[in-house]
Amino acid sequence: MTDTNATDWAHLQAPSLADLEALAHEAYERLPEEFRQLSEGVVIKVDDFPDDDTMREMECETPFDLLGLFRGIGLAQGGAMMQTGQFPNMVWLYRRPILDYWAEHEESLGSLVTHVLVHEIGHHFGLSDEDMEAIEAAAG
Template sequence: MTASPKSRWRDLEAPDIEELEELAAEAFAALPASFRALCQGLVIKVEDFPTDEVLDELGAETPFDLLGLFHGIGRAQSSAVSETGQMPNMVFLYRRPILDYWAENEETLGDVVTHVLVHEIGHHFGLSDDDMEAIEDRAN
């Protein structure tokens, strides 16, 4: 007997920060090795929302406007920057905006997280939208 949709969803809760970090780590591990190599030592951090400073810097109107952010030094710039005191490259995923986007679209949560990861890393390293789409396709 198959559970009805009502009972299947009745006891589910939105993933917390730690659970979304686990999902992001799984999504990152599923990406092609050549793409992951762009970000050796990448740190993936999940926060509920971007900081006010980030929102102001990017001109976002609401905290829900930003799903993720790459912070670091791209491969092209890495040789021009001293490594002393350099922080690791980081991708911030913003849990509440991601969950809001997921609720309004017909994608799985894993697909949304993969998309945000690929695009935050890819744009920073100068990949085209076609390149990023191909990477996402290979990850699924």
């Protein structure tokens, strides 16, 4: 602990699904304007863990293996136009794996959520890791 004492932590609880979703939306609002315009319509969802189908599809060994996931048709795959009956592009953030990762690393929860969000939205665009790092840096 840096600037807080034990009493400050005594009554805190882990961020809820709603807390993490609010944090993700705040992180999204800090992303560069052109990035947000291009990803307009991407729905951000938060769940505790990936569902069983996702676990199998992504070949996860444990529910903690996946911090986030992009589901949809990215721009890199021709997904600029929504088709009738098509689900919207979605980014899933998984609360418990994110909190577990956060507890074990020297990174703020806000910067971790921003990182996962940018990485998953980056799949929508087919961006490189270098491109995503530059977007994260621009978000502060």
